[in-house]
Amino acid sequence: MILHGAGVTVGAGCHGVGMDSTEALIARLASTVSGAVITPEQAEEYAVARLTEASHPDVRPLAIVRARDVADVRAVVDAARGSGTVLAVRGGGHSAAAHGTVEGGLVLDLSGLRGLSIDPDSRTARAGAGLTAGDYVRAAGEHGLATGFGDTAAVGIAGITLGGGVGLLSRRYGLTIDALLSAEVVTADGRVREVDADREPDLFWALRGGGGNLGVVTAMTFRLDDVSQTTGGPLVLPATPDVLAGFLAAAGRAPRELTTIATLMPCPPVPFVATEHHGSPVLFGTLVHVGPPEEAEQAIAAFRALATPLADLIRPAPYADLLGWEEIPRMTFVSRTNFLERVDEQLAADVIRAVADGPGPTRLVQLRVLGGAISDPAEDATAFGFRDRSMVSYLSCMATGPDTLAEATQWADDLLAALDQGDRAAYVNFLGSPGPVAPADAYPPATWERLRAVKAAYDPGNLFRHNHNIPPATG
Numbered sequence: 001m002i003l004h005g006a007g008v009t010v011g012a013g014c015h016g017v018g019m020d021s022t023e024a025l026i027a028r029l030a031s032t033v034s035g036a037v038i039t040p041e042q043a044e045e046y047a048v049a050r051l052t053e054a055s056h057p058d059v060r061p062l063a064i065v066r067a068r069d070v071a072d073v074r075a076v077v078d079a080a081r082g083s084g085t086v087l088a089v090r091g092g093g094h095s096a097a098a099h100g101t102v103e104g105g106l107v108l109d110l111s112g113l114r115g116l117s118i119d120p121d122s123r124t125a126r127a128g129a130g131l132t133a134g135d136y137v138r139a140a141g142e143h144g145l146a147t148g149f150g151d152t153a154a155v156g157i158a159g160i161t162l163g164g165g166v167g168l169l170s171r172r173y174g175l176t177i178d179a180l181l182s183a184e185v186v187t188a189d190g191r192v193r194e195v196d197a198d199r200e201p202d203l204f205w206a207l208r209g210g211g212g213n214l215g216v217v218t219a220m221t222f223r224l225d226d227v228s229q230t231t232g233g234p235l236v237l238p239a240t241p242d243v244l245a246g247f248l249a250a251a252g253r254a255p256r257e258l259t260t261i262a263t264l265m266p267c268p269p270v271p272f273v274a275t276e277h278h279g280s281p282v283l284f285g286t287l288v289h290v291g292p293p294e295e296a297e298q299a300i301a302a303f304r305a306l307a308t309p310l311a312d313l314i315r316p317a318p319y320a321d322l323l324g325w326e327e328i329p330r331m332t333f334v335s336r337t338n339f340l341e342r343v344d345e346q347l348a349a350d351v352i353r354a355v356a357d358g359p360g361p362t363r364l365v366q367l368r369v370l371g372g373a374i375s376d377p378a379e380d381a382t383a384f385g386f387r388d389r390s391m392v393s394y395l396s397c398m399a400t401g402p403d404t405l406a407e408a409t410q411w412a413d414d415l416l417a418a419l420d421q422g423d424r425a426a427y428v429n430f431l432g433s434p435g436p437v438a439p440a441d442a443y444p445p446a447t448w449e450r451l452r453a454v455k456a457a458y459d460p461g462n463l464f465r466h467n468h469n470i471p472p473a474t475g
């Protein structure tokens, strides 16, 4: 393989002599990994490979390495550690902070790790870290089984799992991490470890909520749950303060078989909502019920009674069909998140006004009522704390480009302040680019200290720092 490094052509396998460190690094990678090493010289491929969801359009990594197996992952980890180069680990590329790419650093792209083995008898699945939620859920669905990831098919299973995983089955079956049985992880020292509740339990604890801080996860074993009967779909309602407050109150009272997401946004030009509503705020309710359709009808009746729906697409359907499968166009956006306890009509009115009047091509506010199985485990059972919170918010404002980012950021920060109910806690998977909420806010204080200690044990040099970073404990 001949690789065209920064300004010169280097033959694979030539190490060091006469080359600057960048060229040596690229040459070393090209000679040690079996997957593609994409550099700026491969202009067409590089132009696509360097970007992720939410990334700055000008971001230029040194190289993107597409790992084909665990040996490739080890080679990249060793190369990044040896050279001091910043390493971005990419699964599905959906980090709201664009952590799946990095200016001037190495990107380790895991999307080639796509093995999936489903055992319906033991109700477990072994999955490669490069799979998306959609890949996994579609395949498991053939057996009437699933693991609950998020609401969107394109999100990577490892990224969402490592942060916790709040999805459409969460009130019934818990967070994604509650279904994680074991993980194969390449740690900063280049070792491959299989960890679970018995083998390196501290690392396994930290992986379940600590994000990408502890190592590169290459495969995971999950529990599979019964989704042989599911009912759901979008219920589009008028965005009025009483309807929004009523939706959230009904979601809190609902049986745990029903999980909901309330999304306020200017209505996109979807064919199932009358054109007169396009562009104005509407409430997209996403509802998923696990269980017999008659019980689903009962649980959902309270939501249908809130107002005459603008669209009602709720029906019995395979769980996989209830995920969002639309390709989301890549664009720059700003995200914020917090936990909150209640939304009364006054706050609902403020949220609707912000969605109506905000900047950028579009913007949204999601409010997800938690509870049910999410709050069954003890707060310190995993590195995801805050299991007792009632609701999590996700605010996002699109920008047309870098020049309008400031306006989008101001909108998101102002709305976050309006939603502030005195709780600084945040959900790490919804944290966007740096803002008023820091990574430490995503963990209860004791969890943060324990995470820092585990980080010090497994990544004392903070190799895995291009993320919502947990600095290793010192001293």
Ligand SMILES: Cc1cc2nc3c(=O)[nH]c(=O)nc-3n(C[C@H](O)[C@H](O)[C@H](O)COP(=O)(O)OP(=O)(O)OC[C@H]3O[C@@H](n4cnc5c(N)ncnc54)[C@H](O)[C@@H]3O)c2cc1C
Pocket (backbone or CB within 6 Å): 052, 053, 088, 089, 090, 091, 092, 093, 094, 095, 096, 098, 099, 100, 110, 129, 149, 150, 151, 152, 154, 155, 156, 157, 158, 159, 160, 161, 162, 163, 164, 165, 166, 167, 211, 212, 213, 215, 216, 217, 218, 328, 429, 430, 466, 467, 468
């Ligand atoms: C459209 C959209 C919908 C979403 N819906 C939900 C939802 O319903 N519920 C929810 O909880 N979250 C949701 N999220 C947030 C999502 O869970 C996080 O952004 C998650 O980190 C994305 O994972 P990824 O692999 O797709 O992203 P990437 O950008 O590829 O990875 C994000 C970060 O995760 C870490 N990471 C990823 N893979 C690995 C690995 N194998 N080993 C080690 N570290 C790794 C790295 O630190 C990386 O920087 C959503 C995000 C988007 C953009």
